[in-house]
Amino acid sequence: MDLRITESPSVYRHLEKKxxxxxxxxxxxxxxxxxVQIQQALPQIGQLIKAIVGKVSAGGRLFYVGAGSGGRLSVLDVIELPTTYGVAKGVFNVILAGGIDRLADALEEREDDTKEAWEKLQVADVTSGDIVVGISASGTTPFVLAALQQCKEHGITTGCIxxxxxxxxxxxSTFPVEVVTGPEFITGSTRMKCGTAQKMIFDMISTTTMIQLGxxxxxxxxxxxxxxxxxxDRAVRMLMEKTGIADYNEAKLILLEHGSVKQAMEHVLRN
Incomplete structure (x- = not known):
């Protein structure tokens, strides 16, 4: 690929004087x-999400594969899901260059490793029932590219951002998402607009998928x-609103007994 818009010079000059x-x-x-650029890519994003929902609904898993800022952003998205939506750990996963335990370290040199990601996917027993989504601002990161190529050879559905x-x-990628955000404010600093786009798309993917999964x-x-x-406290008030229970303490007791608003609601409706 010759066209590297993400590396194009910033349209702004002499920033130190501003x-x-x-x-x-x-x-x-x-x-x-x-x-605006994400809006233009909504059809691609929609197709990727539908593929993810289909895989997870059938018992499969999602694996993000990434390095640098994009990979770290995917970690931040995935770690929220068990708490926010009560989804089991291990359904949504990240293969991060250098390892998630090194999240706070900028191990940019690891993005050139062409073996690590596929090896970790094999350790996780990735199958054709799963979907693997690569994250790369440039679209050329060796760590990500090698993993997706291996997945393709093994009949595993892939996507990318x-x-x-x-x-x-x-x-x-079977389901590519291309959001061309243009030259960065600081030339080549893809943690800026590219990172913002990635964060917004992660929000779309995880939130829409959770809604679709009930x-x-x-x-x-x-x-x-x-x-x-x-x-x-938020959950107690949610239960009160949705069931008509007027007493806070009563609602809290029911909630704690059943462990979630959904299960507590079902109990109240049955009784």
Whole structure:
């Protein structure tokens, strides 16, 4: 691939001479363009999500494969799901260059490793019942590309989120998502607009998938894990609203007995 828009020079010059107010205004203008580019990719995003929902509904798993900022953002998305939606751990996973235990370390050199990702997928017993989604701003990251190529050879469904057109990673993907966000505010700093786009797409994928899998009712997180006082209080009030229970303490006792708003609601409706 010759076209590397993500590495194109910034349209802004002499940033060191600009004031704080000028800098944040220009960055805000650039950020506003991200949602427009995502809008153009909604058909691709929709197809990828439908594939993920199909795999997970049938008992399969999602594996994100990534390095750098994009890989770390996928970790942040996935670790929220068991708490927010009560989904079992291990359904949504991340293969991160250098390992999730090194999340806080910028191991950028590991993105050139062409064996690690596929080896970790094999350890996880990846099968054709799963789906593997590569994350790469450039669309060329060797760590990601090698994994998707191996998946393709083994009949495993693949997807990707990339920010350059016609990339090798998109070519190796069954369901490619290409969101071309253009040159970065700082030349080549893809943690900026590319990272913003990736975060927004992760939100779309995880939230839409959870809704489609029945983990949300109306507009509420009825399967939220009761892990602290704030969330438990929110869940009690949710149960009261949805069932008509007027007494807070009564609702809390029912909630704690059944472990989730959804199960508590079902108990109340049965009785």
């Amino acid at each position: 004031s704080v107010d000028e800098l944040i205004d220009l960055m805000n203008r650039e950020d506003q363009s991200v949602a 990339v920010s350059n057109p016609d990339s090798p990673i998109a070519a190796a 983990r949300v009712e109306d507009n509420s997180m009825v399967n939220v894990a009761l892990i602290n006082v704030k969330i438990t």
